[in-house]
Amino acid sequence: MASKSVALITMSTRGTRVGPSVAEFVKNIIEQPLASDGITLSSVDLAKFNLPVYNEHVAPAMVPEKASFQYEHSRAWSAEIARHDGYVLVVPEYNYGVAGGAKNAIDYLMNEWKGKPAGVVSYGVKGGTVASEQVKGSLSGMGLRVAETLPNLPFAGQPDVFAAIGGGRIGEDTRKAWEAEHVESVRKLADDLKGLLLQPNTEANAVKP
Secondary structure: OOOEEEEEEEOOOOOOOOHHHHHHHHHHHHHHHHHOOOEEEEEEEHHHHOOOOOOOOOOHHHOOOOOOOOOHHHHHHHHHHHOOOEEEEEEEEEOOEEOHHHHHHHHOOOOOOOOOEEEEEEEEOOOOHHHHHHHHHHHHHOOOEEOOOOOEEEOOOHHHHHHHHHHOOOOHHHHHHHHHHOHHHHHHHHHHHHHHHHOOOOHHHOOOO
16 A cells, blocks of 8 residues: 555544543554554644634635635645545544534535545543444545444543543543453454555545435
8 A cells, every 4th residue: 555644633622621632542552553554643633723613705615626715724724634645533522412613623624525534433421422423424425435433432430521521531440441342443443444545535436425
């Protein structure tokens, strides 16, 4: 396989957040399997782009063929996503759904994402299964090729929930449970993504909404 770049995107944007630690957990599992096939994993933190609720005057689907973004935050996010061949989105679930900031960031762009492979890893009180399915549906409808394996990482008990949402850290019981029960699904996601990256980004392979 020719050298490819995959962005591991921390999709949480709260001031106190466990997202970066969850992304690091995922990175430690998938980085080497991807590297063995010449795939570089790059960490991307959505919070650093400081995206407001979408405020451009053009529809994302028009960029770049028919229009351009006006604001620097949009141009920076567009350039970051465009430079990668695939993605792993690490998404939080809030109140039984995908976080608003994560959905907003996805919706900022269209052609930068379209046709490329993506994986989704979710986390939350119950593993983020609702958010995971919502993100998968959105990405698939936009024309991305989404990996079938959807790792869901639940917090282990109330103390670890508070450690995550109040302290921005993975509790020890949660980490032990993830290492015992969820490493294989994250590895399987990496395998799925490698398979998708082998397929060319062509009309024949594009996902139909």
